[in-house]
Amino acid sequence: MSGNKQLWLLALILISACSPKVQPVGRTGPQKPVANTANETNKPATDANKPVVKAPVSKTSTIALLLPFSLDNVGSVKGYSAADLKKANIAIDYYQGFKLALDSLTGLGYNYKLQVFDTKDEPGYTHSLSLNPSVNNSNLIVGPVFPEGIKSFIGKPATLRRPLLSPLSPASPADFGSSNLITINPPLDYHAAGAAQFIANQLKPKKVFILRSGFSVDNKFIVPFKRAIDSLGKRKIQVVYFTVSHGSLTALLPQLDNKTENVFIVPAVNQSYLSVTLRSLDTLSRHYPVTTIGHPNWDKLTFLKFDILQRIKAHITSADKVNYRASATVNFIKNYRKYFKSEPTQYAYKGFDEGLYFGSLLAQDGNQLTHLDSHDFNALHNSFHFVKKPGLGWINTHVNVFKYTNFELKQVQ
Structure with a gap:
């Protein structure tokens, strides 16, 4: 691992605290509820660049982040395999993007308690986290990352009681059978x-x-x-x-x-x-x-x-294309480089988008996680338009259409 990422990986062991207040970066979160008038496949998202109303400073939202860092491999004789290292890097990049989003929101008056847990990408250990009170008492659970980890965490029959965000996998929610699941990457x-x-x-x-x-x-x-x-x-x-x-x-x-x-x-x-x-x-x-x-x-x-x-x-x-010419993207890259001394990967973009979207909703009055269909959002890598499916939870249905032209992919819808 690069020195920068290794330091961050070691630092994650100590993380279980509120996000510090810094100046806002990137873009702001989704707006107040809007009317749901379009079809469920490709509804245009609302403008997400307008400032959101500051949340009451007394409200603190708790988020549990479950990612495959495999920290037991740090300093061990065995060390990281190539596969484990790849997963750990995904976890670090996603975490850094997510954390940057929360830091941005705290600058607007929001408060969070971000708790980070290492799933080790082991089914048994991942399932044990589902019994952890600190996880179960969170307002939102983010992760596990991979489908097998989600299955292990939810269990059979499904015992999940809190909203759980599948942060990266486009696997069909039918594979998990939980009405509390949030699938943000549109399935096939x-x-x-x-x-x-x-x-x-x-x-x-x-x-x-x-x-x-x-x-x-x-x-x-x-x-x-x-x-x-x-x-x-x-x-x-x-x-x-x-x-x-x-x-x-x-x-x-x-x-x-x-x-x-x-x-x-x-x-x-x-x-x-x-x-x-x-x-x-x-x-x-x-x-x-x-x-x-x-x-x-x-x-x-x-x-x-x-x-x-x-x-x-x-x-x-x-559902994964980033417009690198957009001002919000340029701003994000600038701040990511400043704070982490590295280039953002696709996982960092997704972490930032998802942290911004769900962090904003958690800070609003009422339980907005039960009204995702009223909160469309233009993210850096895609747009979010959720529909609720019985027994399957919330599913982001928005995809863009691109055409191969001038030796690049150009968005046409």
């Missing part, structure tokens, strides 16, 4: 629904072609997409399924239109399949108008060719 279902909404509202095709790879994992995207496109298009958009073998799209030619956009859904992430299929779409695009909607994880696939993606007008949904 909502990416599929966001893609369907973009197609129905912006592209307005008469038909869409779903290109299957033959692997059942594709259905995790295909099933919610089909459900959403049928609902949004009122079943007037024909869905054509086609399993691509060896990259051949010849059998589809009689169904293509050479005057209007032919929309292809490619929900696969398999390298060998994508390599041949996208090349075939590239060839097809020389003769037919082609627009492609890919899997949200395409942004992480380094083998994809930007020139091909641009020619086939590839789009993806994302």
Whole structure:
């Protein structure tokens, strides 16, 4: 670990105190309740840059932060494995972003008691934390980070009594079965629904072609997409399924239109399949108008060719893109560098956004964590628009749509 992060890791052992009051950094938190008038997939968030009303100084909100620092490895003969070190660095980055947000809010008159617990990324120990009174008496529990840790903490049957934020995982809340869970990273279902909404509202095709790879994992995207496109298009958009073998799209030619956009859904992430299929779409695009909607994880696939993606007008949904030109982002980076002498990672951005959002809500009058649908928020990496699902808790449904253009991803919705 770098010297800076190692010092912070050691310092975390001592942390269990109120955040100090410093000058506000970044942006302020969500506004007072607003009317919920848009559909649940992609409601525009309210302006989050206006100052919030100061909270009563007598109110102190307690937050329990459960992260995989694995502090037992510090100074041990065994030390950190590569996997443990990666998890610890994620924990440190997220913690630093979260702490910076609370420090900003305390400068506005809010008060917090932030308690940090090391889950050690061990199921048994993580479950024992669910029995810790200091955790259970918190106003908000943040973490564990990974799905298995969340399962261990919640237990079966679910015994969770306090709001628990899943801070980084996009795993389906159906995997956990707790009405007290808050899933802030939209699960794949909502990416599929966001893609369907973009197609129905912006592209307005008469038909869409779903290109299957033959692997059942594709259905995790295909099933919610089909459900959403049928609902949004009122079943007037024909869905054509086609399993691509060896990259051949010849059998589809009689169904293509050479005057209007032919929309292809490619929900696969398999390298060998994508390599041949996208090349075939590239060839097809020389003769037919082609627009492609890919899997949200395409942004992480380094083998994809930007020139091909641009020619086939590839789009993806994302809940992780940061606008580095935005003034709020520039301000955050400046302050993060000042306080931590390092560059913020994606986990630091998420920690800051989530700390700012939930810290603001905790400080308001009443239990605003039971009214998340009334508090939309434009964050640095995404926007938050929550819906409540019976037995599944609160789910952030907002995703953005990006298009590959000029060798970068440009937001189009």
